[in-house]
Amino acid sequence: MSIEQTLTDDEKLAELSLEQLQQLVGLVEHDPSRDPFPVSGWDALVWVVGNATQAAHFFQSAYGMQLVAYSGPETGNRDHHAYVLTSGAARFVVTGAYDPASPLADHHRRHGDGIADIALSVPDVDVCIAHARAAGATVLTEPHDLTDEHGTVRLAAIATYGDTRHTLVDRSRYSGPYLPGFVARTSSFVPRPGAPKRLFQAIDHVVGNVELGAMDRWVAFYHRVMGFTDMAEFVGEDIATDYSALMSKVVSNGNHRVKFPLNEPAVGKKKSQIDEYLEYYGGPGAQHVALATNDIIGTVDALRAEGVVFLATPDSYYSDPALRARIGEVRVPIEELQQRGILVDRDEDGYLLQIFTKPLGDRPTVFFELIERHGSLGFGIGNFKALFQAIEREQELRGNF
Numbered sequence: 362m363s364i365e366q367t368l369t370d371d372e373k374l375a376e377l378s379l380e381q382l383q384q385l386v387g388l389v390e391h392d393p394s395r396d397p398f399p400v401s402g403w404d405a406l407v408w409v410v411g412n413a414t415q416a417a418h419f420f421q422s423a424y425g426m427q428l429v430a431y432s433g434p435e436t437g438n439r440d441h442h443a444y445v446l447t448s449g450a451a452r453f454v455v456t457g458a459y460d461p462a463s464p465l466a467d468h469h470r471r472h473g474d475g476i477a478d479i480a481l482s483v484p485d486v487d488v489c490i491a492h493a494r495a496a497g498a499t500v501l502t503e504p505h506d507l508t509d510e511h512g513t514v515r516l517a518a519i520a521t522y523g524d525t526r527h528t529l530v531d532r533s534r535y536s537g538p539y540l541p542g543f544v545a546r547t548s549s550f551v552p553r554p555g556a557p558k559r560l561f562q563a564i565d566h567v568v569g570n571v572e573l574g575a576m577d578r579w580v581a582f583y584h585r586v587m588g589f590t591d592m593a594e595f596v597g598e599d600i601a602t603d604y605s606a607l608m609s610k611v612v613s614n615g616n617h618r619v620k621f622p623l624n625e626p627a628v629g630k631k632k633s634q635i636d637e638y639l640e641y642y643g644g645p646g647a648q649h650v651a652l653a654t655n656d657i658i659g660t661v662d663a664l665r666a667e668g669v670v671f672l673a674t675p676d677s678y679y680s681d682p683a684l685r686a687r688i689g690e691v692r693v694p695i696e697e698l699q700q701r702g703i704l705v706d707r708d709e710d711g712y713l714l715q716i717f718t719k720p721l722g723d724r725p726t727v728f729f730e731l732i733e734r735h736g737s738l739g740f741g742i743g744n745f746k747a748l749f750q751a752i753e754r755e756q757e758l759r760g761n762f
């Protein structure tokens with residue numbers, strides 16, 4: 362199999378190489394002919410927001426994304442606005458109702474801003490749906506073609522946790538900017554002089570929060586319905602302090618482009634952050650999207666300059682001798698990381714640098730992670746406990762613990 366054949370069309374368009382993707386998202390070789398539900402990669406993250414027109418501006422101005430396609434009243438869409446934005450191989454579709462009777466308005470009232478559809482690129486929609494149906498999945502939309510002058514896209518959708526869905530997309534016979542019904546649209550936003558070409562290259566993982574006791578059921582769903590396999594398991598002590606706790610397991614598709622950590626709250630002395638999400642999102646949903654970058658320092662500086670707010674990391678995180686011993690040598694001085702609040706984790710395969718934003722919208726729900734991988738295929742497990750405890754030590758110093 363040549364390198365060309367293992368890159369998706371979106372990755373080729375973004376001029377990414379196989380080597381870059383191996384480093385960026387931990388891509389591995391995989392033989393789709395032996396996979397019951399072959400998944401090539403991400404197609405798009407489809408957001409439902411309260412104001413798509415402004416959210417699209419935010420993703421361009423703050424996150425450096427490019428507007429590539431649009432659907433709205435001017436194109437015959439009488440229900441909502443939809444803006445398609447890309448950064449490298451990553452594609453977001455931001456939708457917002459303008460008809461008060463739109464189902465999107467109801468979705469937004471229940472959930473606030475969030476990700477309604479984690480759409481996946483598949484080589485054969487019908488094979489996937491047949492397997493999913495036989496495995497007991499709920500088929501929300503049967504396989505069907507959408508056609509315009511740019512060709513034909515074949516689509517179907519299955520239900521996953523909460524009101525979240527996976528649309529399965531085969532766009533191999535389509536050359537339009539997104540889907541039939543959309544027109545090409547370029548950005549009116551003018552980047553600042555000297556702004557980097559892009560701030561992230563790909564989606565690394567999307568985390569789902571599910572109810573207490575439901576995590577194993579959803580892990581089994583991804584095994585049985587979609588042929589995903591386990592990547593890592595974090596349970597109990599790993600990511601619990603005395604006061605806050607969660608459990609997490611990670612499943613991924615064959616080539617590791619698509620990685621789904623699944624969290625459920627664990628019993629602690631105080632309310633788990635997962636419980637807070639479930640309360641405000643109105644049930645299970647996508648908690649965070651990890652965006653892969655090859656220069657987390659430059660990305661964080663650019664995002665901060667545009668007003669993006671990150672979770673603060675206390676200085677005690679960096680001065681902890683146990684942490685310093687654990688992380689060893691990384692590509693930048695630890696002071697550079699400390700200035701920006703970037704976290705480090707290391708495992709037997711290498712290390713990763715990561716940082717988390719505050720929630721994007723009005724509700725304390727979905728947020729972003731920026732991640733720069735150097736061999737590690739992990740998710741920052743070492744940081745969960747260290748970070749929670751560091752925060753608690755800070756609280757104690759202030760007399761609030």
Ligand SMILES: [Fe+2]
Pocket residue numbers: 566568649651730740
């Ligand atoms: Fe993450």
